Amino acid sequence: MTERKLDYVILGLLSHEDMTGYEIKHRIDTALKYFWKASYGSIYPTLNSLVERGFAVKREDNETARTKQIYSVTLKGREYLREWLNVPVVNDELRYETLLKLFFGNESGRDTVLGHISDLRERTRSSLDELLTAEKVLMGILDDDPAHKYYLLTVRFGIRSYRAYLDFCDEAEKMLTEE
Amino acid sequence: MTERKLDYVILGLLSHEDMTGYEIKHRIDTALKYFWKASYGSIYPTLNSLVERGFAVKREDNETARTKQIYSVTLKGREYLREWLNVPVVNDELRYETLLKLFFGNESGRDTVLGHISDLRERTRSSLDELLTAEKVLMGILDDDPAHKYYLLTVRFGIRSYRAYLDFCDEAEKMLTEE
DNA sequence: CTTACCATGTAAGGCGTTACATGATTCA
DNA sequence: TGAATCATGTAACGCCTTACATGGTAAG
Numbered sequence A, B: 001m002t003e004r005k006l007d008y009v010i011l012g013l014l015s016h017e018d019m020t021g022y023e024i025k026h027r028i029d030t031a032l033k034y035f036w037k038a039s040y041g042s043i044y045p046t047l048n049s050l051v052e053r054g055f056a057v058k059r060e061d062n063e064t065a066r067t068k069q070i071y072s073v074t075l076k077g078r079e080y081l082r083e084w085l086n087v088p089v090v091n092d093e094l095r096y097e098t099l100l101k102l103f104f105g106n107e108s109g110r111d112t113v114l115g116h117i118s119d120l121r122e123r124t125r126s127s128l129d130e131l132l133t134a135e136k137v138l139m140g141i142l143d144d145d146p147a148h149k150y151y152l153l154t155v156r157f158g159i160r161s162y163r164a165y166l167d168f169c170d171e172a173e174k175m176l177t178e179e
Numbered sequence C: 001c002t003t004a005c006c007a008t009g010t011a012a013g014g015c016g017t018t019a020c021a022t023g024a025t026t027c028a
Numbered sequence D: 001t002g003a004a005t006c007a008t009g010t011a012a013c014g015c016c017t018t019a020c021a022t023g024g025t026a027a028g
Helices: A005-016 A021-030 A040-052 A075-086 A097-103 A110-140 A148-177 B005-016 B021-030 B040-052 B075-086 B097-103 B110-140 B148-177
Strands: A056-061 A068-073 A093-095 B056-061 B068-073 B093-095
Touching (some): A005 A021, A005 A056, A005 A068, A005 A075, A021 A040, A021 A068, A040 A056, A040 A068, A068 A075, A097 B005, A097 B148, A148 B097, A148 B148, B005 B056, B005 B075, B021 B040, B021 B068, B040 B056, B040 B068, B068 B075, B097 B110, B110 B148
Antiparallel strands (some): A056 A068, B056 B068
């Protein structure tokens, strides 16, 4: 019944390289932040559960003063990940608060909606900038790792989406100010 | 701390017209389905809580054999809604499973990813068709209600996004098949 | 007469967040 | 020496979903 998508997110990250929980969090907040997020309060318990179920193993790194817990995916974990990766996507869950605020715009009034649109434009612009930078970086290191091509895919999805959002902002402003 | 966005969704719908819980569910599943969803298991309890807090009132319709519970928003509820509507959006939570499966594509392989892209294209095409129809309908009744312009806004957001997704599908296929 | 839709709810449980708690290391 | 970052975890709680439970009404 359960989704437990964080299982797959973590296993996916570990399938690329071994990491600590802290690094996993960091990776989610940088590489995946445009389409996923997670907190420590879910990452650490998930990591434990992954080890219990045999999908990951933990080793301790004593080279630094503070002992780090470094996780690796097991063969069984890789299979579990691949199984999920092969299932068609059921569930693209968009919960888009901005659209809610536009949809109910008649209650708040035109100026409020115009404000939301202008906020959306600013947020989108700055995200787009980041993605454009990421695109450049990825194109420079494309041949270093076959996974990079897939990372680039998600970046380009974002770039196209954000450009569409910006065009929408222009259209929406026109719709609300022209008459 | 709490979000309770369903409060606002329901109040927003009720601010347009009185409805039963069943009708609210239906409205969410048709008008809002591209950016929101909710189950009966959350709608009915939320409706009770809204009444308890004085944001909505319930009356019984005995004109049919089965008694219907019809809800209306109160003045206090309208204020509560407007307050939220005026706050800038914090939280556009995208949890995009498709992108996860693309991002980890190196684990599943090119053909699996190509499959996800082709699924995405089909889903997007059919959603786009629906939105295009909705756009036509809304444009025909635009002057009947000032709220319709705001509904049209969200439809056009969807249209632009989905067209961007379709373009992305073409680009992604090229990236993966050309070499 | 049966299928689809109208209509209302509850119970269990899952997933995940925020807040709390702690402490080492690095760099200016 | 203080701030930022590295690093790991737990506790409480909130929101929501799925599954269950029940029955009326309309149309073919």
